[in-house]
Amino acid sequence: MLRIECPCCGLRDHDEFRYGGDASVARPAHDDPDPEAWYRYVYIRTNPAGLHREFWQHVTGCRQWLVVERDTRNHAIASVDLARKSSARKSPARNPPA
Amino acid sequence: MARYSAFSIFRNALSGQKNWQRAWRAAEPKPSYDVIVIGGGGHGLATAFYLAENHGIRNVAVLEKGYIGGGNVGRNTTVIRSNYLLDGNTQFYEFSMKLWEGMSRALNFNVMFSQRGQLVTAHSADQLDGFSHRANIMRLNGIDADILDREDVRHLVPYLDFSDTARFPIHGAIFQGRAGTARHDAVAWGYARAADGHGVDIIQNCEVTDFLRDGDRIVGVETTKGRIGAGKVGLAVAGHTSVLGAKAGLELPIESHVLQAFVTEPLKPLVDQVVAYGADHFYVSQSDKGGLVFGGNLDGYNSYAQRGNLGVVREVAEAAIALMPCISRVRLLRHWGGVMDMTPDASPIICPTPIEGLYLNGGWCYGGFKATPASGWCFAHTIATGKPHPLIAAYGLDRFRTGHTLDEAGAGPSAWLQ
Numbered sequence: 001m002l003r004i005e006c007p008c009c010g011l012r013d014h015d016e017f018r019y020g021g022d023a024s025v026a027r028p029a030h031d032d033p034d035p036e037a038w039y040r041y042v043y044i045r046t047n048p049a050g051l052h053r054e055f056w057q058h059v060t061g062c063r064q065w066l067v068v069e070r071d072t073r074n075h076a077i078a079s080v081d082l083a084r085k086s087s088a089r090k091s092p093a094r095n096p097p098a
Numbered sequence: 099m100a101r102y103s104a105f106s107i108f109r110n111a112l113s114g115q116k117n118w119q120r121a122w123r124a125a126e127p128k129p130s131y132d133v134i135v136i137g138g139g140g141h142g143l144a145t146a147f148y149l150a151e152n153h154g155i156r157n158v159a160v161l162e163k164g165y166i167g168g169g170n171v172g173r174n175t176t177v178i179r180s181n182y183l184l185d186g187n188t189q190f191y192e193f194s195m196k197l198w199e200g201m202s203r204a205l206n207f208n209v210m211f212s213q214r215g216q217l218v219t220a221h222s223a224d225q226l227d228g229f230s231h232r233a234n235i236m237r238l239n240g241i242d243a244d245i246l247d248r249e250d251v252r253h254l255v256p257y258l259d260f261s262d263t264a265r266f267p268i269h270g271a272i273f274q275g276r277a278g279t280a281r282h283d284a285v286a287w288g289y290a291r292a293a294d295g296h297g298v299d300i301i302q303n304c305e306v307t308d309f310l311r312d313g314d315r316i317v318g319v320e321t322t323k324g325r326i327g328a329g330k331v332g333l334a335v336a337g338h339t340s341v342l343g344a345k346a347g348l349e350l351p352i353e354s355h356v357l358q359a360f361v362t363e364p365l366k367p368l369v370d371q372v373v374a375y376g377a378d379h380f381y382v383s384q385s386d387k388g389g390l391v392f393g394g395n396l397d398g399y400n401s402y403a404q405r406g407n408l409g410v411v412r413e414v415a416e417a418a419i420a421l422m423p424c425i426s427r428v429r430l431l432r433h434w435g436g437v438m439d440m441t442p443d444a445s446p447i448i449c450p451t452p453i454e455g456l457y458l459n460g461g462w463c464y465g466g467f468k469a470t471p472a473s474g475w476c477f478a479h480t481i482a483t484g485k486p487h488p489l490i491a492a493y494g495l496d497r498f499r500t501g502h503t504l505d506e507a508g509a510g511p512s513a514w515l516q
Contacts, residue, residue: 002407015409019399019514022353036499042511043351043442043498047340049402072354072402 020055138162144474186492
């Protein structure tokens with residue numbers, strides 16, 4: 001089973017979490033008029049076979065959003081952090097970081 | 099290629115069945131080919147076959163990193179149907195259905211295509227209205243579709259939960275009589291043998307590690323068996339499209355997710371059709387060996403591991419028993435996972451790419467197996483002519499940029515929700 005070490009609640013079964021997708025994708029600035037930036041934000045994903053930064057929400061626990069680094073080939077988790085502490089989604093960028 | 103027939107079985111019986119030829123040669127790569135198809139799954143092999151059969155392009159290699167039939171073509175639940183709602187999908191999948199109907203004859207290989215019918219249960223009057231909408235669109239496109247009421251469904255599949263305590267009472271169903279199943283390994287083997295018969299080299303255990311370029315143009319591939327030149331390269335590696343696409347420089351709207359499938363211990367004949375549960379994601383058919391073959395939802399997070407998680411096993415079992423209480427004590431024999439290319443609109447991508455010499459076939463989500471012949475047919479056309487076949491005009495990569503998505507599932511752009 002995949003288990004996630006929640007910073008608030010400890011090691012918990014992933015069934016308690018809801019997946020939130022790729023955390024490396026940055027939302028364009030709200031007034032960004034460039035359709036290409038929005039297209040990339042909504043659709044384009046690097047989808048790596050390897051380490052993947054992704055959002056999980058601990059819905060049946062503390063309800064915090066987390067950023068988890070997980071290897072998509074074997075589910076080994078390298079790090080877990082609170083999303084509000086992480087840089088994800090904080091700085092609007094035209095292109096997501098590679 | 100020796101033809102298979104009743105007579106050939108009889109003739110080989112005289113020599114103790116010891117003189118059968120290999121179904122296809124164990125080819126080693128030549129220095130270059132007119133077309134290289136990456137991926138020896140159903141779609142790749144069908145593409146190679148139709149390149150030779152329909153377009154006379156026989157200097158073709160299919161490169162497979164594992165063995166033929168070891169990927170998703172051997173991991174699906176073998177359901178074939180053409181009950182699609184949206185223009186673009188409806189016609190494409192019906193074309194596929196027609197190819198299935200002639201496949202065993204065309205390939206001289208029994209793919210055990212069994213048109214046993216498929217029904218999807220409806221659990222409210224509104225859902226049945228939605229199914230009527232779909233059935234009308236199918237009929238307008240010349241596809242068979244029937245709407246069944248509760249008593250029709252009870253007559254057809256009496257073992258479903260028709261009790262007063264059913265959590266989601268059955269109101270009716272949509273039924274397609276021409277839908278069914280096929281032996282999935284036979285599809286891979288049949289296409290491999292028929293393509294080989296046309297001179298196509300099928301090269302197993304040959305993983306593509308990079309692309310060879312001449313300027314912006316792709317002119318071949320780097321593999322674990324050395325460099326191989328190619329006039330054109332077709333990518334048919336659904337599940338791993340992003341990995342190879344990134345090596346070619348393509349940015350793709352695809353996430354890889356694991357979908358599990360299950361088979362129970364063999365039972366006496368019970369499920370005569372393919373039955374899908376309209377109140378949850380669950381579908382079941384019975385194999386010729388007697389095992390119930392079924393599947394459900396994605397595991398729900400990006401994964402390249404060809405194995406699934408136990409939470410989904412429980413969810414699928416719950417859905418199964420909600421629909422068919424009679425199988426609650428049947429034991430599960432095996433379950434396995436396959437890696438799906440999930441697109442944001444749950445529709446595939448088949449098209450020429452912005453990179454010259456590279457053609458893309460991927461993004462099959464759950465629906466790749468039933469599309470195998472039409473996918474190969476249309477992809478071969480696209481590679482041979484450089485232009486998309488009319489039936490796949492809606493499956494271009496640029497549809498996400500232009501807003502022409504084909505959101506059959508209507509689940510929004512989150513790939514793991516499709």
